[in-house]
Amino acid sequence: xxxxxxxxxxxxxxxxxxxxxxxxxxxxxxxxxxxxxxxxxxxxxxxxxxxxxxxxxxxxxxxxxxxxxxxxxxxxxxxxxxxxxxxxxxxxxxxxxxxxxxxxxxxxxxxxxxxxxxxxxxxxxxxxxxxxxxxxxxxxxxxxxxxxxxxxxxxxxxxxxxxxxxxxxxxxxxxx
Amino acid sequence: xxxxxxxxxxxxxxxxxxxxxxxxxxxxxxxxxxxxxxxxxxxxxxxxxxxxxxxxxxxxxxxxxxxxxxxxxxxxxxxxxxxxxxxxxxxxxxxxxxxxxxxxxxxxxxxxxxxxxxxxxxxxxxxxxxxxxxxxxxxxxxxxxxxxxxxxxxxxxxxxxxxxxxxxxxxxxxxxxxxxxxxxxxxxxxxxxxxxxxxxxxxxxxxxxxxxxxxxxxxxxxxxxxxxxxxxxxxxxxxxxxxxxxxxxx
Ligand SMILES: [Fe+3]
Numbered sequence: 001x002x003x004x005x006x007x008x009x010x011x012x013x014x015x016x017x018x019x020x021x022x023x024x025x026x027x028x029x030x031x032x033x034x035x036x037x038x039x040x041x042x043x044x045x046x047x048x049x050x051x052x053x054x055x056x057x058x059x060x061x062x063x064x065x066x067x068x069x070x071x072x073x074x075x076x077x078x079x080x081x082x083x084x085x086x087x088x089x090x091x092x093x094x095x096x097x098x099x100x101x102x103x104x105x106x107x108x109x110x111x112x113x114x115x116x117x118x119x120x121x122x123x124x125x126x127x128x129x130x131x132x133x134x135x136x137x138x139x140x141x142x143x144x145x146x147x148x149x150x151x152x153x154x155x156x157x158x159x160x161x162x163x164x165x166x167x168x169x170x171x172x173x174x175x176x
Numbered sequence: 177x178x179x180x181x182x183x184x185x186x187x188x189x190x191x192x193x194x195x196x197x198x199x200x201x202x203x204x205x206x207x208x209x210x211x212x213x214x215x216x217x218x219x220x221x222x223x224x225x226x227x228x229x230x231x232x233x234x235x236x237x238x239x240x241x242x243x244x245x246x247x248x249x250x251x252x253x254x255x256x257x258x259x260x261x262x263x264x265x266x267x268x269x270x271x272x273x274x275x276x277x278x279x280x281x282x283x284x285x286x287x288x289x290x291x292x293x294x295x296x297x298x299x300x301x302x303x304x305x306x307x308x309x310x311x312x313x314x315x316x317x318x319x320x321x322x323x324x325x326x327x328x329x330x331x332x333x334x335x336x337x338x339x340x341x342x343x344x345x346x347x348x349x350x351x352x353x354x355x356x357x358x359x360x361x362x363x364x365x366x367x368x369x370x371x372x373x374x375x376x377x378x379x380x381x382x383x384x385x386x387x388x389x390x391x392x393x394x395x396x397x398x399x400x401x402x403x404x405x406x407x408x409x410x411x412x413x414x415x416x417x418x419x420x421x422x423x424x425x426x
Contacts, residue, residue, distance in 0.1 A: 001274045001275065002272065002274055002275075002276055002413050003203060003274075003386070003387070003390060003413060004203050004204075004274060004390075004413045004414060004415035005361065005363055005390050005391065005411075005412045005413050005414070005415075006203060006204050006205055006363065006382045006387050006388070006390060006391055007204055007205060007361060007362060007363050008205065008349075008362070008363045008364040008378060008379075008381075008391065009212075009214075009215075009362075009378060010349070010351075010362045011349065011364075012297075012299065013287070013289075013295040013297040013299070013300055014287060014349065014351075015297055016287065016295070016296050016297050016311070016312075016313060017285065017286075017287030017312075017313040017349070018285060018287070018351060039217040039218050040216075040217035040218070040221075041217055043217075045218070051360070053233065053234070053236075053237060053238055053357045054233065055233055061233055061236040062236070062239070063236065063237065063238050063239035064239055065239050065240050065241025065242075065243055065244055066241065066243050066244065067238065067240070067244065068240075068244050069243045069244060070243070070244065070245065070246045070249075071246070072246050072247070075246045075248060075249070075255075086238065086239070087238060088238035088239075106233075108231075108233060110233065112233050112234050112357055114357065114360050116362055117218055118214055118218075119212070119214030119215045119216075119217070119218035119219075120207065120215070120218050120219065121205040121206065121207050121209060121212065121215055121219075121378070121381045122204050122205055122207055123360060123362060124220065124224075125224075125234065125357075125358075136229070139225070140225060164217070164218050164219065164220060165217060165218065165219060165220055165221055169220055169221065169222055170220070171222075171225050172220055172224045172225070173224055173225050173226075173227050173234075174223075174224035174225065174226045174227065175227055175232065175234055175235075175358040175416055175417060176226065176227075176228070176416075176417060
């Protein structure tokens, strides 16, 4: 095994490089997941970048190109063509520390989240679950289970907050 | 009033943390690294939950293709009408997994300050000039051997407000996807011999000197292009497992 390249913080200035129009709009007519990212003082984090990776509604995890489709003539982002489900989303938190994702319900029950932020030296993984009976949640200490559950606010509209630290600290995952 | 933190204060804190981890192999930075002040409230305090599920979605990952990049994306010196100011460089390397296998056809994104150390970002208030001919953003797909190539200019070091007289060593930010979401990496590439290394809490958050060295590119004279650019080589090795079925086709 060769040694890995260490991670470094995404820093404060990724905003002109990584986010792209429609980054959080994987699909229309499905579900919306929205929420805030908070620091250890409960203050919203305005410079986090969230990435989402998920199965399509049938559970297919093969992914497709075209998340940040570009015009080969002008170089401009022309958006997803809406024909394939790419399974990938990328959303910076706004000045209020808030994000939003429009997507389809994943067939395997969860959306994977990767969290980057200024001040965070190595990214963090977590998951958004929609059903509290999901088998995986049994492996999570009962008192922290709620941190992985999206809260339905109205039909097809869910709230999912991420707490980097503090009393409500989100359960983060280690894949070894 | 608390007196402002000096470089000496930060140096002492860095030395203390390094001392506490002396002799330990560490492949990744400490998320809890107080000399980098922004990390204090932004690192989890509870251990991560180990996931040992061969069906985990994270063992697969996003896919990118030619529709996601354009021809000029990998040449940061050709994105405007004029040439950017600064020392022209080419940065080449390979993206590999920990078994040394190339990561093929995956997206590599870079962003950086201009030659004066200024980002094209509204919140960068470093009073150094913007360059109308330089945006500092690039992307490409790795080829069949996992290789990437960028033509750009060498970024300048820049001040930041971690403490009094804090300066970041020159660096290029990299964002890399592997064959699985578990291999996702955002990092920074540094330039060999930078005198700012020992003073920088971001680089020093990696407590193991050998691991820090893996963040530093190598000047490679054979990669320098006569009458055009200086060449730097930097290979990227992605951590984390991938699903077996993903490995077969790649
Ligand atoms: Fe930077």
